[in-house]
Amino acid sequence: MSQTTIDQSKVIKENVTVSRKMANKTAEILKVDPKDAKLSMAHIFVAFIALLLGGTAGLLQVLVRSGHFELPWGIGYYQVLTVHGVLLGLILTTFFIYGFQIAGVSRTSGTLTPKQRLICWIGFWTMTIGTAMSATMVLLNEASVLYTFYAPLQAHWIFYLGLALVVVGSWIGGLGQALRWMQWRKENPNQTSPLLSFMVVCNNLMWFVATIGVAVEVLFQLLPWSLGLVERIDILLSRTLFWSFGHALVYFWLLPAYMVWYVVVPKVIGGKIFSDALARLSFIMFVIFSIPVGLHHQLTEPGVDGSWKFLQVVLTMMVVIPSLLTAFSLFASFELRGRELGGKGLFSWFKKLPWGDARFFAPFMGMLIFIPGGAGGIVNASHQMNQLIHNTIWVTGHFHLTVATAVVLTFFGATYWLVPHLTGRTLTKQLNQLGIIQAIIWALGMTIMSSSMHIEGLLGAPRRSAFSDYGGAEIAKTWASYQVAQAVGGTLLFIGIIIFLFIFVKLCWFAPKGEEEFPIGTVAENAEKTPAILENFKIWIVILVALILIAYTFPIYDIIQNSPLGSKGYKLW
Amino acid sequence: MHLHKYEKYWLTFGVGSLIVFLLITGIMAFHNGSHPPSAKNTINHEKVDEIAPFNKPGVHKVSGKDWDYEVVVVASAFYYNPPELEVPVGSKVKFIATSKDVVHGFEISGTNVNMMLEPGYISEYTTTVDKTGEYLIVCNEYCGVGHAQMHSMLKVVDKK
Numbered sequence: 078m079s080q081t082t083i084d085q086s087k088v089i090k091e092n093v094t095v096s097r098k099m100a101n102k103t104a105e106i107l108k109v110d111p112k113d114a115k116l117s118m119a120h121i122f123v124a125f126i127a128l129l130l131g132g133t134a135g136l137l138q139v140l141v142r143s144g145h146f147e148l149p150w151g152i153g154y155y156q157v158l159t160v161h162g163v164l165l166g167l168i169l170t171t172f173f174i175y176g177f178q179i180a181g182v183s184r185t186s187g188t189l190t191p192k193q194r195l196i197c198w199i200g201f202w203t204m205t206i207g208t209a210m211s212a213t214m215v216l217l218n219e220a221s222v223l224y225t226f227y228a229p230l231q232a233h234w235i236f237y238l239g240l241a242l243v244v245v246g247s248w249i250g251g252l253g254q255a256l257r258w259m260q261w262r263k264e265n266p267n268q269t270s271p272l273l274s275f276m277v278v279c280n281n282l283m284w285f286v287a288t289i290g291v292a293v294e295v296l297f298q299l300l301p302w303s304l305g306l307v308e309r310i311d312i313l314l315s316r317t318l319f320w321s322f323g324h325a326l327v328y329f330w331l332l333p334a335y336m337v338w339y340v341v342v343p344k345v346i347g348g349k350i351f352s353d354a355l356a357r358l359s360f361i362m363f364v365i366f367s368i369p370v371g372l373h374h375q376l377t378e379p380g381v382d383g384s385w386k387f388l389q390v391v392l393t394m395m396v397v398i399p400s401l402l403t404a405f406s407l408f409a410s411f412e413l414r415g416r417e418l419g420g421k422g423l424f425s426w427f428k429k430l431p432w433g434d435a436r437f438f439a440p441f442m443g444m445l446i447f448i449p450g451g452a453g454g455i456v457n458a459s460h461q462m463n464q465l466i467h468n469t470i471w472v473t474g475h476f477h478l479t480v481a482t483a484v485v486l487t488f489f490g491a492t493y494w495l496v497p498h499l500t501g502r503t504l505t506k507q508l509n510q511l512g513i514i515q516a517i518i519w520a521l522g523m524t525i526m527s528s529s530m531h532i533e534g535l536l537g538a539p540r541r542s543a544f545s546d547y548g549g550a551e552i553a554k555t556w557a558s559y560q561v562a563q564a565v566g567g568t569l570l571f572i573g574i575i576i577f578l579f580i581f582v583k584l585c586w587f588a589p590k591g592e593e594e595f596p597i598g599t600v601a602e603n604a605e606k607t608p609a610i611l612e613n614f615k616i617w618i619v620i621l622v623a624l625i626l627i628a629y630t631f632p633i634y635d636i637i638q639n640s641p642l643g644s645k646g647y648k649l650w
Numbered sequence: 651m652h653l654h655k656y657e658k659y660w661l662t663f664g665v666g667s668l669i670v671f672l673l674i675t676g677i678m679a680f681h682n683g684s685h686p687p688s689a690k691n692t693i694n695h696e697k698v699d700e701i702a703p704f705n706k707p708g709v710h711k712v713s714g715k716d717w718d719y720e721v722v723v724v725a726s727a728f729y730y731n732p733p734e735l736e737v738p739v740g741s742k743v744k745f746i747a748t749s750k751d752v753v754h755g756f757e758i759s760g761t762n763v764n765m766m767l768e769p770g771y772i773s774e775y776t777t778t779v780d781k782t783g784e785y786l787i788v789c790n791e792y793c794g795v796g797h798a799q800m801h802s803m804l805k806v807v808d809k810k
């Protein structure tokens with residue numbers, strides 16, 4: 078049965094029975110068009126190649142840090158760590174997100190026009206060529222500057238140019254996706270747009286605004302300086318520009334996971350989206366409060382006034398509100414479903430959820446682990462408490478819970494339906510079972526690795542550090558056993574990656590042919606109608622820009638006014 | 651927009667705790683003056699060795715100031731100068747440090763003395779050392795191959 082053609086009579090009939098204005102020209106498309114599927118899969122391939130290589134680097138890191146292993150052939154620890162951070166933090170995430178978002182827009186707003194698709198392909202190739210350029214420089218040991226590339230450590234200019242291409246490519250691809258949503262809006266005036274597409278547009282808008290800072294840093298500071306066109310660089314300015322992007326980066330990772338939690342998971346469990354309006358409201362708040370907050374990464378830095386740091390700490394904490402909304406909505410939709418299935422009492426509905434379905438179980442483990450992850454984040458961003466953990470391995474433990482588990486496990490769970498949907502295959506019982514085992518191994522490995530990182534960090538151990546006994550210092554001896562524990566957890570994680578990639582390969586080429594659903598939830602019957610203001614991006618952009626100006630104008634002016642002599646480049650690796 | 655009853659409770663509770671939390675942090679910061687290290691003095695990082703106080707790194711007793719000792723530290727790849735510091739227990743100490751080359755960290759392990767050292771900027775933090783012992787100082791910002799070997803020692807000793 079071809080589902081791409083629309084059965085008009087069926088649509089009209091449903092239009093009459095479904096009172097809500099959901100039904101429209103394009104909402105009935107259930108299957109992503111094969112041309113869009115190919116585009117989406119191209120992104121996903123790059124993402125998972127990055128996962129394999131970056132995961133291998135992760136394994137090497139934990140082994141080195143255990144103190145019982147040395148890297149062969151003169152490979153440096155920090156070169157490996159740069160590979161890990163760039164491939165997993167930047168490439169895996171961005172490429173998977175775009176693969177998922179393209180499919181999501183195509184599924185909910187309709188097939189891309191050839192022009193929109195072409196734009197997305199140009200974006201894809203720009204990002205891929207950029208990735209290859211940067212990766213080459215890292216492999217040649219010309220760029221062991223870690224994924225944050227702090228000056229005045231100076232990488233080869235091709236490394237910076239490659240990163241710039243990744244960013245520019247992401248603008249192009251993001252535009253392609255947004256254009257499809259805009260077209261939908263034009264074709265369906267005065268209607269609430271498809272929720273998933275709306276969320277994609279929110280994420281891309283935030284990404285676009287957030288990357289301006291890092292683009293300025295790369296294009297106007299790092300590139301001319303590494304090319305030798307200018308001799309010196311303003312360190313504090315470069316760091317501040319970097320972090321104006323760096324925190325939004327973590328929300329760019331997180332929002333697609335939230336899309337799965339809000340829109341896909343309710344459908345997977347057979348339930349409903351609790352409220353369309355609340356979902357949109359929380360996304361808008363994430364967009365607004367993700368950018369004017371980067372100074373919370375620079376709390377212990379000289380040169381920035383404490384009061385401005387505090388202002389941004391306050392803005393940072395505002396994300397607590399949409400986070401609470403999200404937690405409420407998700408658990409409400411779980412509970413409604415659990416009760417529908419006959420769950421009674423305060424908690425027994427919980428048992429009714431489909432625990433045997435990897436499409437639910439993997440993202441659910443992600444949500445669960447996001448709770449301690451979020452709590453740790455509040456500590457990190459707290460004006461004074463930050464001093465205890467800043468740049469300790471605690472921080473590494475923190476974001477392996479948030480990105481490397483909450484987000485990544487959700488992406489794994491999404492892969493189990495997205496990839497077979499796009500390749501025209503099905504997730505078999507065995508593969509589903511394996512997916513569950515994978516999620517358990519990941520959660521277990523990460524619990525071991527991340528909790529030992531948290532504790533070791535509280536004991537004062539620094540992050541981004543190869544094995545060292547620190548001249549035999551007593552305190553460093555208390556760190557050793559935690560580093561061994563990290564090696565145990567990290568090995569489990571590596572096994573998890575292999576299992577996951579096995580499932581992925583099966584779903585690409587070997588699983589039985591068939592139709593796998595792209596689950597999109599519908600909104601609960603008695604949910605509130607969505608206020609039109611939520612879709613009025615003009616208002617939100619004005620608020621966003623105003624907040625950024627308030628939070629950053631003075632600090633940046635001050636940094637430039639008081640800037641000391643700039644720095645020449647160093648290559649100390 | 652209408653909110654579910656429980657959702658209102660949940661949000662009220664959440665936002666309430668948030669406000670209390672921010673108030674406490676704010677009062678700590680502005681009333682008790684406990685901002686994180688945010689000193690704003692700058693320096694020519696290529697001439698650090700010639701400029702006071704960095705021309706004489708080490709522990710200096712001072713008088714007539716709010717603190718008893720100034721501990722002056724110069725960081726460069728991959729050393730701290732001086733490599734060992736000694737201060738008497740119970741004294742109020744101002745740490746003053748800067749970098750001669752790339753960005754380094756200055757973290758007294760297991761305490762909340764933790765600041766970034768950036769070329770061109772002077773980092774300062776004042777605290778009271780109230781327990782004797784040997785405290786490891788580590789660099790906690792990646793600075794190159796020798797990063798994990800970059801450390802020094804602060805000894806807090808009984809008063810003579």
Ligand code: HEM
Pocket residue numbers: 132133135136138139158159161162165166169170223224225473477480481485540541542543563566567568570571574
């Ligand atoms: C096999 C699985 C993994 C292992 C064993 C692992 C291990 C590690 C270790 C030990 C570090 C810290 C090293 C140090 O500070 O010296 C690290 C850093 C990092 N990891 Fe992972 N990790 C894994 C998976 C992931 C995943 C899936 C992501 C992202 C989605 C990720 C993102 C990062 C990032 C961004 C850093 C920071 C790099 C830096 O500080 O420059 N990791 N990882």
Ligand SMILES: [Cu+2]
Pocket residue numbers: 323324327373374
């Ligand atoms: Cu942040």
Ligand SMILES: [Cu+2]
Pocket residue numbers: 754755789790791792793794796797798800
């Ligand atoms: Cu260092």
